[in-house]
Amino acid sequence: MAIIAFFCLAPFYWMLVSSLKAPAAIFDNRLVPKDPSWVNYAAVFGDENNFGLALRNSLVVAGTATVVSLLIGVMASYALARLRFRFKNVVLGLFLATSMFPGVAILSPLFQLFADLGWINTYQAMVVPDISFTLPLGVWILTGFFVAMPWELEEAARIDGCTPIQAFRKVLLPLAVPGVFTTAILVFISAWNEFMIASAMTQTPDAQPVTVAIAKFTGDSQFDQPFGTQMAAGVVVTVPLVILVLLFQRRIISGLTSGSAK
Template sequence: MVVSALRRPADQFENNIIPSTWSIQNIKDAFSPVNGFGRSLLNSLIVAGSVTILTLVIGLIAAYTLARLEFRGKNIVLGIIITTSMFPGISLVIPLLKLFIDIKWINTYQAMIVPSLSFALPLAIWTLTAFFRQMPRELEQAAMVDGCTPAQAFRKVILPLAAPGVFTTAIITFIAAWNEFLIALAMINKKEIQTANVVISQFTGTTGRDQPFGSIMAAGVIVTIPLVIAVLIFQRRIVAGLTAGGVK
């Protein structure tokens, strides 16, 4: 992708591994006002960021409740939560499209955020529930003996210790929401609201009919960069979250 992005448009099909002539023309073409790629990056950030924040807020509360409270039917609730994640996205597009037309959500951010949230929450709740279960209950009990309320014990003691699991869940959720394509394609037809993945799929060449491989590769590299940066910054916490409980 990087090599193709840095070739001249006229050299896209040359056989050299290293471009004979380096050029940033493809990057300029990707950010052409006609494509609307710059705006689409902001839209992707809004959608993925909103999904990640909402997933963490709702998922943390639900997971802690399921991990700590004893109530009738808890295993059934967990089963239902994980079952909802098994539905293929393509099977939900038509019902969601009809629903969003009826409630006038077509061409809105929530038409992309809510479905992505429903796909991300089951995995987040399941992961965080298993993480909270590994933490001894004595931590909260000791905090409450020292004067904390249950909410304060969760916020001041449990949440900092759960940081690796929270970061892991956040990164996985953000990547899934950032890469989401099907719902964004089906629910949005206004250029101003489309996400980067949808806009890239609609790139046209100089004639409007040819395929601009160079600018598509350049846009693909640009879309990948935020994910790579996020993983590099938080890699230690991600590894800690994925391996927590593996060794006692």
């Protein structure tokens, strides 16, 4: 476990160290910066990079995709787990199949479609594909969680006078909160990190999310590669996700490992 943890954390540590080095010291290979500098972080939030605007774009896109995926995913998961209808397994398999398509295979048709709709450089050109990729993940996680819930809980609510919708909203949904939290965080991270489609659908800095903005950072000249600035931007983008996971780690673990019987 220690070896695996080191393997996963070493790149992030090197990114943090490199972000604290001045441009002249970026290639000195020191494990600890000799003279820590915040110049790279100042460059990240400089006016020429529009990084604050890119952060807002990513937050809007990832947040919208997460909310819509949860709204649809919770209802679809409940139906797949609790209702009996023909071809239920086929529908669940189709959800999984949609997530298997590589993004590069649908990039050109999506670009043509969104160009015809006038969606290039808009949020919906990124939100809609993100939902199509994250929704199957949410449905699969939540379906397993609803399946683990005892039927007696819903039957007891129905006996007490609840309608099917009331039983779902007042009894089952509160018990599914750990699974919903787990799904929300995983979906948000997936949408936050998406690059390929966002890069194709955004052609102006005002519409670009952070993943595209970092890739298009430029140095002081055409011969300058802004490694330090890119590393600092990577730290800024990664830290909120780390904090999010640390704050909700108990709910994540509970959602992945337990059902309502707990």
